[in-house]
Amino acid sequence: MVDSSTFDAAALTAAIDEGISKVKAAATLDELHAVRTAYAGGDSALAAASKAIGLLPNDQKKEAGKLLGKLRADFGRAYGPKEQELKEAAEKAALAAERVDMTQPVNRRPLGARHPLPKLLEDVEDFFVSMGWQIADGPEVETEWYNFDALNFGPDHPARQMQDTFYVKGNQTKDAAGFVGSNIVVRTQTSSDQVRSLIERGVPLYIACTGRVYRTDELDATHTPVFHQCEALAIDKNLTMADLKGVLNKLAVAMFGPDAKARLRPSYFPFTEPSAEMDLWFPDKKGGPGWIEWGGCGMVNPNVLRSAGIDPDVYSGFAFGVGMERTLLLRHDINDMHDLVEGDVRFSKQFVMGE
Amino acid sequence: MPFIDIDWLREHVAVPQDESYEQLAKDLVRVGLEEEEIHTSSVTGPIVVGYVVDATPEPQKNGKTINWCHVDCGDQWNETDENGNKVPRGIVCGAPNMRAGEKVVVTLPGAVLPGDFHIQPRKTYGHISNGMCASERELGLGNNHNGIILLSERGYSQEEYDAIKPGDDAITLLHMDEPLLEINITPDRGYAFSYRGVAREFHNSTGAAFTDPVDALDAKAPMQDAHAHDIDVVVDDENPIHGVVGCDRYYARAVRNFDPDAKSPAWLQHRLLRAGMRPISLAVDVTNYVMLDLGQPMHAYDLDKLCPPIVVRRAKEGEKLTTLDGKEHELSTEDLLITDSPDGKEGSRVMGIAGVMGGLYGEVTSETRNILLESAHFGTVTIARSARRHKIPSEASRRFERGVDTALQPAACEMAAELMERYGHGTASATPTDYNTIEKRPVIRFKTSEVQRLTGLDLSIGRISDILEDIGCRLGGGGNGELTVAAPSWRPDLNYPCDLVEEIARIEGYDAIPTTVPPVPAGNVGLTADQKRKRMVADTLAEYGLVETLTYPFVGDEDFKAFAFDPAKEKPYSIEIANPLAGDRPFLRRNVLITLALTVQRNIRRGLDNVSLYEIGHVFLADPKAPPVPALPGGVKPTDEQLAALDAGLPRQPLHVGAIMTGLAEDDGWLGDKRPVDWSDAVEAVRRVSDRLGAGLRFVQPAEGMTVPEQWHPGRYAAVQLADGTMVGRVGEFHPAVNEALGFPAHTAAFELDLTALFNGVEYAPLQAKPISTFPPVKQDFAFTVDTAVSSAAVENAIRKAAGDDLESIELFDVFTGGQLGAGKKSLAYSVTFRSPSKTLGSDDADALRAAIVSECARLGAELRA
Structure with missing residues (x-):
């Protein structure tokens, strides 16, 4: 033990040496801090020596002070790195203890899924919006006038039969063809929105209408009685079939990639003249690229424009309709329509939030 | 739709010798005749001609009598006996028309018939049958299965028949190896329902030389004589449809001293079979052949049974007709009838529905010696309605309802008469009857600049004129680029300038039309706020964990009951389909949940757990007091009052979102315990939608003891309201009775919102931001x-x-x-x-x-x- 009232240089040196060796031996931060308290704290020999210097004769003070400073520095040089070392080790151990298995599934509230069909409709709508067109929507239960008559299907037009229409029951008497006449149908085509839009919005008009349509086809691998179409209608001065081809090609590319394109071949629809079937060059077709039927189109029949009170000698334009289910089946290699309509969550979940 | 045989087509147009059916399909589709299918033979050999050496009837215990036959199939195919001699094959045949001395078609072991039917030697009725004698149906040649094919009955001339030897390849003989092109005919192209029309289109597509057979026939066909004609014809239409008289031409011509035993020649039978029609008798076969070749439906009557005059009239109230197929039809006053006049009573005996189907009286029979050929033009609507009303679409009605050439009748009769003279040894009359009130069609005034205005094709007036003349138009004018165009009689679809533009564009080729992109229109506004909001709702719910689905909106009694709705109360407010696909689901839904529930059910039945689905779709709210919707003509803009009346009669069809959540909201796992779905999950979903839209929706729960809709748990139901109190939906848990009826777990939660009402209630003005306080809380x-x-x-x-x-x-x-x-x-x-x-x-x-x-x-x- 060092006498607290006298300055014993040898004893002090021995104490600090002991302290330094204990610093080196410390295994934890707590041990280290205890060593510091014992050898450099308020009750340590070092602190006592510091006080004792004041009692020394003046000629000894300088040397004693020098020794004291050196011993304090020696201790500090040992202590500092040791503390750093132990701190790092402690932190490392703490982090190691907190290690987890990051591959454990974390799925408290899993994402649901969008159905790919409405998502495809959104993509198609975005395509038309990007061209500056507007998106229209008409009623699914529609008058025969908008669904047929205004589109140049007369009451006995053969095409009215080829449409396989769901008729709405009415309280009126049977008409000549044996139907109970309500003059209301469930729309067979989104074209029913053409004349509505023309009357409501006037010309020039650039619209697309996406939505549900209905035909009396039983559900099978390629048919469904409830399906979706996208109808496009552009009426302006100086629009030609060349513009129709241009827009179709752009849509083909938007839906099926840069190598896709459209081709027209003559056909018949009451509401267009000239009329065409539209084939799609599908680069990813199973078994090699090829043409597949994609929809119908043509220049709007003057009688349709007249139904909306528009002068067909001044205005012209084109319309086309594309089946959305067909587009989706092709894009995603879906082989069975049942998958699209049955609502099995396993089907939609494949697509997550997109399509 | 029609079948096209290349050999037959060559009668009218120079089809290249090496033309394949694939190439034919390509050539025709270019001008708008679409390929339905190329039918190829599904028959493989050996199938050979056999000569029946003997046929021994052997009655069986089961009451049948079979024939044990020996059939000479030629040395190559005959059996070899124990001495190494070639002997006829032993074949068991059950057909009633099997007899010795006939030449038949034998399918030998190794042959494969339609339906993947493999021919093998087989032990039957105590014999080894070493092959099979085939019927038409077994070979895919037609529907006849009344007996086996007897080559003696197939119309071969004696020399032709003698030349057919046992062992000859029957596949070639019966043309079983030839493909056949089936095409679709759009409703505007009635004339293409004939070889004449298809040949013309082949010419239009390829430029191959086309000869209109009608030109030569017309030159030979007799004109009506002022003094003598074969039969008096009266057209008395008291009930024209849309003002159009049902019959505007009735051409009739007699063929006398016809041999009722005469058979149709083999080539004719073959062609009918290739066209999908069954040979019946020479007289009937000829009329069918002319129809297929020229497009004119015809009828053959037994002239001796007719009591003139023939009267073409509408049916009277309560009249009936038994058609050839034995069915009795109650006639409508819109049905056009062919009648005759026994005992001087004009039009008193019904012989058939014009252009649709014949009756039992007056038909040609196996005794008929004197024939009256009918070649008429009937109104398209009259025929279409009758065929539809009586559900008897026929080859004839299919052509009449699309419009038959109004100038074709004499030529068609001439062609039929010539065939009956040649093969039936009859004598055609030179004094036909021609009742003809066909009106001349107005010419089309055609500005040739319309071609460029509508198609972008830059064609000279010379080229335009050439195309129009080539398709049969007659042209006049030409000054100032304006033509007067008379459309040909076989093109009732060409009436307006745009019709001519289509003809020019399709003949020039749609591929020749340039490609441009129209300019971006002014006033581009993008998606509307409601369109964006619909997407927000869809995305919000999917992000919340629900799966989007789409369901059919059809419902019926069972669905109402499962969902605790009273059918008697729902039906008056539901739209009912007159011709539903499923008779038990004739109504359209009034809410989304009722149809969404079926899809949830399907998923659960497939063994899937924790099914949570939503659907965004329309519902249909019928108003029993809605005014009737008027029938209005097309081509004219209705008045504002009429437009309002159209919409007034339609049901409201708001856009709804419905969601059903079942099972666990949070699954069991290492992170924590499972938590079953309850009302709070549905409320949270609605809150998220509300927050996403800034809608400020409120939940208003009825006081305890107050009634709630029967679908819902009485203590776990709230109405969803806008801030102004407008009700926009419901949320909560289903009533246990609904869960039980649908097989759902207890506490299944759901909501349904009227998005149309909700969007209407959302403020679209930009939000005005509040300042952010920096003082302490x-x-x-x-x-x-x-x-x-x-x-x-x-x-x-x-x-x-x-x-x-x-x-x-x-x-x-x-x-x-x-x-x-x-x-x-x-x-x-x-x-x-x-x-x-x-x-x-x-x-x-x-x-x-x-x-x-x-x-x-x-x-x-x-x-x-x-």
Whole structure:
């Protein structure tokens, strides 16, 4: 033990040496801090020596002070790195203890899924919006006038039969063809929105209408009685079939990639003249690229424009309709329509939030 | 739709010798005749001609009699006996028309017939049958299965028949190896329902030389004589449809001294079979052949049975007709009839529905020697309606309803008469009857600039004229680029300039049309706010964990009942389909949940757990008092009143979103315990939608004991309202009865929102932002005891009101009932944060706010707990 009232240089040196060796031996931060308290704290020999210097004769003070400073520095040089070392080790151990298995599934509230069909409709709508067109929507239960008559299907037009229409029951008497006449149908085509839009919005008009349509086809691998179409209608001065081809090609590319394109071949629809079937060059077709039927189109029949009170000698334009289910089946290699309509969550979940 | 045989087509147009059926399909589709299918033979050999050496009838225990036959199939195919000699094959045949001395078609072991039917030697009725004698149906040649094919009955001439030897390849003989092109004919191209028309289109597509057979026939066909004609014809139409008389041409011509035993020649039978028609008798076969070749439906009557005059008239009320197929039809006053006049009573005996189907009386029979050929032109609508009304679409009606060439009748009769003379040894009359009131069609005034205006094709007037003349138009004018165009008689579809533009474009080729992109229109506004909001709702719910689906909107009694709806109350307000696909689901849904439930059910039945689905779709709200929708003509813009009447009769069809959540909201796992779905999951989903749209939706729960809709749990149901009180939906848990009926787990949660009403109620003005206070917050906790009847929303509103502008947030952090609270009470504990926009709140301020809240809540009967 060092006498607290006298300055014993040898004893002090021995104490600090002991302290330094204990610093080196410390295994934890707590041990280290205890060593510091014992050898450099308020009750340590070092602190006592510091006080004792004041009692020394003046000629000894300088040397004693020098020794004291050196011993304090020696201790500090040992202590500092040791503390750093132990701190790092402690932190490392703490982090190691907190290690987890990051591959454990974390799925408290899993994402649901969008159905790919409405998502495809959104993509198609975005395509038309990007061209500056507007998106229209008409009623699914529609008058025969908008669904047929205004589109140049007369009451006995053969095409009215080829449409396989769901008729709405009415309280009126049977008409000549044996139907109970309500003059209301469930729309067979989104074209029913053409004349509505023309009357409501006037010309020039650039619209697309996406939505549900209905035909009396039983559900099978390629048919469904409830399906979706996208109808496009552009009426302006100086629009030609060349513009129709241009827009179709752009849509083909938007839906099926840069190598896709459209081709027209003559056909018949009451509401267009000239009329065409539209084939799609599908680069990813199973078994090699090829043409597949994609929809119908043509220049709007003057009688349709007249139904909306528009002068067909001044205005012209084109319309086309594309089946959305067909587009989706092709894009995603879906082989069975049942998958699209049955609502099995396993089907939609494949697509997550997109399509 | 029609079948095209290349050899037959060559009668009228120079089809290249090496033309394949694939190439034919390509050539025709270019001008708009679409390929339906190329039918190829599914028959492989050996199939050979056999000569029946003997046929021994052997009655069987089962009552049948079979023939044990020996059939000479030529040396190559005959059997070899024990001495190495070639002997006829032993074949068992059950056909009633099997007899010795016939030449038949033998399918030998190794042959494969349609339906993947492999021929093998087989032991049957005590013999080894080493092959099979085939019927038409077994070979895919037609529908006849009344007996086997006897080559003696197939119309071969004696020389032709003698030349057919046992062992000859029957596949070649019967043309079983030739493909056949089936095409689709659009409704405007009635003339293409004939070889004449298809040949013309082949010419239009390829430029191959085309000869119209009608030109030569017309040159030979006799004109009506002023003094003598074969039969008197009266057209008496008292009920024209749309003002169009049902028959505007009736050409009739007699063929006398016809040999009723004469058979159709083999080539004719073959062609009919290739066209999908069954040979019947020479007279009938000829009329069918002319129809297929030229497109004119014809009828052959037994002239001796007719009592003139022939009267073409509409049916009278209550009249009936038994058609050839033995069915009795009640006639409509719109049916056009062919009648004759026994006992001087004009038009008293019905012989058939014009252009649709013949009756039993007056038909050609196996005794008929004198024939009257009918070659008429009937109204398209009249025929279409009758065929549809009586559900007897026929080859004839298919052509009449698309429009038959109005100038074709004499030529068609001439062709039929010539065939009957040649093969039936009859004599055709030179004095036909020609009742003809066909009106001349107006010429089309055609500005040739329309071609460029509508198609972008830049064609000279010379090229335009050439195309129009080539398709049969007659042209006049030409000055100032304007033509007068008379459309050919076989093209009733060409009436307006745009029709001619299509002809020119399709003959020039749609591929020749340039490609341009129209300019971006002015006034581009993008998606509307509602269109964006619909997407927001869809995305929000999917992000919340629900799966989007689409369901058919058809419902019926079972669905109403499962969903606790009273069918008697639902039906008057539901749209009913007159011709539903499923008779038990004729109505359209009035809400989404009722059809969505079926899809949830399907998923659960497939063994899937925790099914949570939503659907965005329209519902249909019929108004039983809705005014009738008027029938209006097309091509004319209706008046504003008429337009209003169209819409007034339609049901409201708002856009809804419905969702059903079943099973677990949170699954069991290492992160924590499972939690079953309940009402709170549905409410949270609606809150998210509300927050996403900024809709500020409120939940209004009926007081205890008040009735709630029967679909819902009486204590776990709330109406969803806009801030102004407009009801926009329902949320909660299904009633246990609904869960049981649908097989859903208990506490299945659901909601349905009327998005149309919701979007209408959302403010579209830009939000006006509040300044952000930087003064420190003060937090206070409140625990109130209230009656259970007091809703937490009411307490929260009271706190909100009392706190005023200094309120930052309210959180309900604890709810409990029971214990020392006593019955009918509950405890609600709130953590409330205050922050002033203008100063640091001191303890005085906090105390004052606390006092205000306590006093405001006291008005609800809430006591602050110590």
